[in-house]
Amino acid sequence: MTAPMASQRPLQRVTLIGFGAIGQSIFQRAAQAPGVHISHVVVPATGLAKAQARLGAAATACTAVPEDATLVLECAGHSALLQHVLPALQRGVECAVLSIGALAGPGLAEQLSDAAEQGGTQVHLLAGAMAGVDALAAARLAGLSEVCYTGRKPPAGWRDTPAEQVCDLDTITQATVLLDATAREAAQRYPKNANVAATLSLAGLGLDATRVRLIADPAVSENIHHVVARGEFGEIELTLRGKPLADNPKTSALTVLSGLRFLHNRGAALTL
Numbered sequence: 025m026t027a028p029m030a031s032q033r034p035l036q037r038v039t040l041i042g043f044g045a046i047g048q049s050i051f052q053r054a055a056q057a058p059g060v061h062i063s064h065v066v067v068p069a070t071g072l073a074k075a076q077a078r079l080g081a082a083a084t085a086c087t088a089v090p091e092d093a094t095l096v097l098e099c100a101g102h103s104a105l106l107q108h109v110l111p112a113l114q115r116g117v118e119c120a121v122l123s124i125g126a127l128a129g130p131g132l133a134e135q136l137s138d139a140a141e142q143g144g145t146q147v148h149l150l151a152g153a154m155a156g157v158d159a160l161a162a163a164r165l166a167g168l169s170e171v172c173y174t175g176r177k178p179p180a181g182w183r184d185t186p187a188e189q190v191c192d193l194d195t196i197t198q199a200t201v202l203l204d205a206t207a208r209e210a211a212q213r214y215p216k217n218a219n220v221a222a223t224l225s226l227a228g229l230g231l232d233a234t235r236v237r238l239i240a241d242p243a244v245s246e247n248i249h250h251v252v253a254r255g256e257f258g259e260i261e262l263t264l265r266g267k268p269l270a271d272n273p274k275t276s277a278l279t280v281l282s283g284l285r286f287l288h289n290r291g292a293a294l295t296l
């Protein structure tokens with residue numbers, strides 16, 4: 025009697041764009057993930073040698089998405105969408121992105137969509153640090169009347185951003201509203217802090233009809249995302265308290281897991 029054959033799905037070769045806090049964490053965790061092999065990591069030219077030293081023989085650091093790439097996961101920042109994701113899509117490479125606030129830039133959402141159409145592929149906007157994006161996108165189909173998002177982080181999560189012109193992050197003793205604006209304005213003014221705001225708005229009422237408040241709060245130690253949405257479906261009120269990554273207090277650890285989930289699902293027979 026012969027033993028039944030285990031189902032063998034092909035190993036997915038993945039190109040990461042970005043090797044900062046998210047990229048390094050995804051790279052480490054993916055090494056333990058069956059079916060996923062990060063073969064290339066795209067970094068700025070100035071970081072090439074350092075990235076290669078960290079990657080060792082496991083993957084190749086490069087400055088552009090390789091010609092033979094088939095699957096890309098972006099975790100670099102807004103500039104990477106125009107620089108790397110757009111040309112990859114045009115060549116037919118499937119891409120998943122985390123820097124979703126970039127879509128607040130003029131015409132970029134349409135450009136990405138056109139490029140994916142041209143390449144006969146798809147660009148996936150990942151849920152990242154936030155929960156409930158799937159529910160909101162489903163609820164939209166019956167009509168939404170209101171979506172409001174509040175992002176609250178400890179002062180350290182707002183360093184090197186326009187927040188430094190609003191208050192003294194070192195000495196504030198009370199929660200301070202940094203911005204009360206549309207999701208489009210939030211994403212453009214806070215490109216490293218308002219990607220969740222952009223994602224929720226794209227899933228819901230759009231970048232110009234979604235109200236966003238960003239808050240520096242010395243009383244919290246987590247990145248707290250709160251959304252209220254109302255519509256024909258009923259109402260969502262959701263709070264997510266995300267632990268920040270040790271290497272970057274702006275970024276919640278769940279963002280890494282969202283990227284890994286995408287890679288896992290991409291190669292799985294049953295996806296969730």
Ligand SMILES: NC(=O)C1=CN([C@@H]2O[C@H](COP(=O)(O)OP(=O)(O)OC[C@H]3O[C@@H](n4cnc5c(N)ncnc54)[C@H](OP(=O)(O)O)[C@@H]3O)[C@@H](O)[C@H]2O)C=CC1
Pocket residue numbers: 041042043044045046047066067068071099100101102103104105107108122123124150151152153154215216219220223271272274275276279
């Ligand atoms: N959707 C979501 O929920 C979230 C999305 N994000 C997005 O993910 C991005 C990365 O986060 P995180 O890893 O914490 O940030 P880090 O600053 O730790 O790392 C970003 C890395 O990407 C590099 N980089 C920047 N631009 C490019 C480019 N055009 N091509 C290649 N590499 C580039 C940076 O290099 P250098 O330092 O030399 O510039 C840096 O090494 C954020 O900027 C944000 O856009 C983050 C959190 C949540």
Ligand SMILES: O=C([O-])CC(=O)C(=O)O
Pocket residue numbers: 153215216217218219220221247266274275276277279
């Ligand atoms: O990681 C987070 O908590 C959210 C974040 O930075 C963003 O929305 O850009």
